[in-house]
Amino acid sequence: MASATSSDTFPQMGSLGEVHVSAERRLPDAPVNPVMETRDLNVFYGDFHAVHDVNLAYGRHEITAMIGPSGCGKSTVLRCLNRMNDLVAGAHVEGEVLYHGQDIYQKNVDPIAVRTQIGMVFQKPNPFPKSIYDNIAYGPRVTGMKVDNMDDLVEEALRGAALWDEVKDKLKQSAYGLSGGQQQRLCIARTIATKPDVILMDEPCSALDPIATARVEDLMLELRNEYTIIVVTHNMQQAARVSDRTAFFTARPDETTGNRTGLLVEYDLTSTIFSNPNDKRTEDYISGRFG
């Protein structure tokens, strides 16, 4: 199967123009020993069946992108991966979500511990109304993490999020004084401060301008060396630029109720999804003919 190289270019029809896949990596066709897996994942909001039978594996030190039209359940699936749906009234999850082989929905699993291992960065930067320093120190403090030197940990997290040089002289100032792109990198720093294994990102660049977006994308590629990243994005160019594998979802209307249930159409190496998808629905979507 084709692997992505920096020079790969996939001519696409429609409004997308050419899609460039930037990751220069040779990967197996399917993740070996995946960090996370969903098995027959179904999600309901009350009676509404939002997501149907999603089976997906997320590879270690890989970036997996989840793409698809609005309402196909990408964010719902993402939120299942660290039990954020527990916080949504009426949400109900069936099937399994495995983290290193253990189902995180089992009764004896503490969702707070899950979210420490599997952190999340949201669409809109959401720093706390605190100083830059305290935004980073907050997680380690509340989770009771053993920290030898908090100053060092704050610096390490800010360096890890490529923000240190910009903020090192104003650590005690409010995080609200940062630009949107800096705030998003601060949120990434806040996430990595608690030393997670997996970082979930829900459209992390949709509120950012193109320059700030490029910085976050570069950061994602750096973070991939240490973390496993799973990202929901509407931006197909972004999926093509940063991800190793892509999962394409769509929504299928129920014949009687008309309700649209999300399902996984296709999952493969990003280079394959964007150059030679298996399913016509994927091809129509990535070529801009649908969605």
Ligand SMILES: Nc1ncnc2c1ncn2[C@@H]1O[C@H](COP(=O)(O)OP(=O)(O)OP(=O)(O)O)[C@@H](O)[C@H]1O
């Ligand atoms: N808290 C909720 N309560 C009820 N229904 C919800 C809730 N959150 C999402 N849904 C519904 O579940 C379906 C999937 O939504 P979800 O946000 O996961 O899709 P998405 O693919 O991420 O969409 P988008 O790209 O627009 O963010 C949609 O029909 C949505 O209206």
